[in-house]
Amino acid sequence: MLYYQGPVSVEVVANNHADMVKEGLKLAKIADNVVVKLPLTYEGLISCKKLWTEHKIPVNITLCFSPGQALLAAKAGACFISPFVGRLDDISYDGLSLIEDICTIYSNYGFDTKVLVASVRSPAHVIEAARLGADSITVPAKVLRQLINHPLTDQGLAIFEKDWGAK
Numbered sequence: 001m002l003y004y005q006g007p008v009s010v011e012v013v014a015n016n017h018a019d020m021v022k023e024g025l026k027l028a029k030i031a032d033n034v035v036v037k038l039p040l041t042y043e044g045l046i047s048c049k050k051l052w053t054e055h056k057i058p059v060n061i062t063l064c065f066s067p068g069q070a071l072l073a074a075k076a077g078a079c080f081i082s083p084f085v086g087r088l089d090d091i092s093y094d095g096l097s098l099i100e101d102i103c104t105i106y107s108n109y110g111f112d113t114k115v116l117v118a119s120v121r122s123p124a125h126v127i128e129a130a131r132l133g134a135d136s137i138t139v140p141a142k143v144l145r146q147l148i149n150h151p152l153t154d155q156g157l158a159i160f161e162k163d164w165g166a167k
Contacts, residue, residue, distance in 0.1 A: 099133075103134065120140065
């Protein structure tokens with residue numbers, strides 16, 4: 001059986017501080033690489049602060065839609081922030097500008113919080129998020145296939161095969 005060695009975010013279902021902390025403590029016992037995933041709400045932020053400062057449990061704050069939210073998450077001790085690019089684009093906001101703002105703010109203040117881009121809908125989201133300095137990007141299989149495939153690669157391969165057959 002294969003086990004992933006890097007951080008794995010596991011989300012709580014509770015929506016109040018006491019239950020989030022209780023659930024987070026339980027989830028963290030699953031494996032050493034579990035990162036407790038909390039929503040970007042007041043309850044989520046105070047739970048993040050408690051889990052990190054009192055228990056040293058890493059937290060991924062999710063459902064981030066503004067630079068101000070990202071700033072608060074970093075100040076609360078979040079190890080990861082998950083801004084949702086595609087969902088912002090869906091409501092006519094520029095999701096990638098959020099990534100740029102967060103990366104700039106985190107750099108300006110020297111925050112250790114890692115930017116984990118979520119709600120990726122296209123290869124352009126991946127390339128731009130990487131260009132802007134995102135630390136990680138969650139990529140659906142469809143977008144990964146789009147990143148891998150390129151018509152010029154297919155054309156080049158066809159030419160190589162044709163040339164090889166001509167020998």
